[in-house]
Amino acid sequence: MVAADRHTGQTQRGAYTLLLVLSGVALGVSGLPAPLYGMYEEVWHLSPLSTTVVFAVYAVAALGAVLVSGRISDVVGRKPVLLAALFAMIVGLGVFLIADNMALLLVARTIHGAAVGSIVVAGAAALLDLRPDHGARSGQLSGVSFNIGMTVAILGSAVLAQYAPHPMRTPYAVVAVICAVVGIGVVALREPHSARTRGPIRIAKPAVPRDIRGDFWFAALGAMASWSVLGVLLSLYPSLAAQQTHVHNLVFGGAVAGTTAFAAALCQLCASRVPARRAAIVGDVGMGLVLLAMIPVLATHNWMLVLAAAALLGATFGLGFGGSLRHLSDVVPADRRGETMSAFYLLAYAAMAIPTIVAGWAATKWPLSAVFPWFAGGAAVACIVAAVVGAISTRRRQAADVTR
Structure with a gap:
């Protein structure tokens, strides 16, 4: 019996690691x-x-995927959703392989958006299923x-694109x-969601349990501020950094x-005891300050300063988004x-898409x-507002705890 329990624990630990991977x-x-x-x-004149x-x-x-994948995974289980999303992700990569125009890029990115959104939501829920006391x-x-x-x-993409054939x-x-x-590992995964939700599969409403709404909005505002930065960082900023520093090697943009x-x-890894x-509040404030500092940094045309600013932005992003996600995972x-x-x-992806389109x-x-x-x-203003809202909600929560 002890050996069986030990084997189960090892299986669960392996499943947890697999989901993180x-x-x-x-x-x-x-x-x-x-x-x-x-x-x-450059090649397609876009x-x-x-x-x-x-x-x-x-x-x-x-966005569409996160509206339905959570509910679907509650009803049919996490594993079927993860397998379907992983298959779709491979299909999308295949479309990228044959793409020779913008239309196919749009098809590939649409498939990947649906696949990644499903994995993010169903994977997060599966992690909580495996270790419910470690949100x-x-x-x-x-x-x-x-x-x-x-x-x-x-x-890896930058290195391969710069030095590999094709x-x-x-x-x-x-x-x-x-x-x-x-x-292959996901196929071997045991279904982590044993308590299935009954009822039809439908589009999830953008609502949360009433008793955690304050916590939810605190976490969501921080995620929205940080993901709005992430969208432009991944789409336009590498090209801008290359232009301003006059370093046109693809590896620099990737770096x-x-x-x-x-x-x-x-x-995020080092801030576990914070x-x-x-x-989340410190990270939001830090992101706002670093974003403002990046304006004169780019004007220096110094690639080392640009990389240093990118590292600072990443550190504050890790604090802001990581703190928000940790807090919500602990109370849901x-x-x-x-x-x-x-x-x-849903809110995070919306905050990523809209500023990215406007900037483009x-x-x-x-x-x-x-x-x-x-x-x-x-x-920067959005990040500071998220921090202020977080600070106010923290004070109100502390006051309510004292009253109780």
Whole structure:
């Protein structure tokens, strides 16, 4: 009996790690084309608006996925949703392999948006199923896996595109093989969601349990502020950094985005003992300040300063988003995990898509170097507002606790 329990624990630990790896691979796929957008613009004569539309289509598809995938995974289980999403992700990579025009890019990114959105929501719920008493830890490790996956994918994509043959094909072929290997592990995964929800599968309403609404909005505002920064960072900022520093090697553009993601992962990992609320507030304030500082940094045309600013932005992003996700994961009720995480990522993806499209449109009217200061200023204001709202809600919560 003891041996059986030990074997079960090992199986569960393996499942938990597999889900974190899957989350990292999914977010890696989302960032995979980031170093290649400049190449698409040059080879296919696309405008910055076209680039951001391709990116935003991904976010819109992810929005649709997070609306339904949480509820579907509550009803049919996490494993079927994860397997279907992983298969779709490989199909999307196949479309990238044959893409020779913008229409196919849009198709590929739409498939990937739906797949990644489903994995993010169903995977987050599955992690909580496996370790229901470690919500904050699961939220922290999810954020770390997201950013490590993006770091590896973006840097790997940039290196392959710069030095390997067939630069607009090879990165997708390599990642497709990785997805297939992870898929073997998911096939062997035992279903983690034993208490299924009854009822028809429907589009989830953007609502959360009444007793955690204050906590939810505190976490969601921080996520929205940080993901609005993430959208432009992955779609336009690598090209802008290359323009301003006069370093046109694809690896540099990938290093800028990769440095941000890696710093975010490292900060989330090291901030585990910082209370989630405090981490989110400090991170939001830090993001606002770093965004404002990036305006004069770009004007120096110094690539080392640009990389340093990217690292600082990643560290503050890790605190802000990581703290928000940890806090929500710790308070969400067990029977509402799927729908609550859907609502959370719905707002996050909306905050990513809308500023990205606006920035891309503006870049068709004015130089990207003139657009970025306005975007940075607006995003900085959003980050500071999220921090202020978080601080006020924290004080009210403390006052209510004292009253009780």
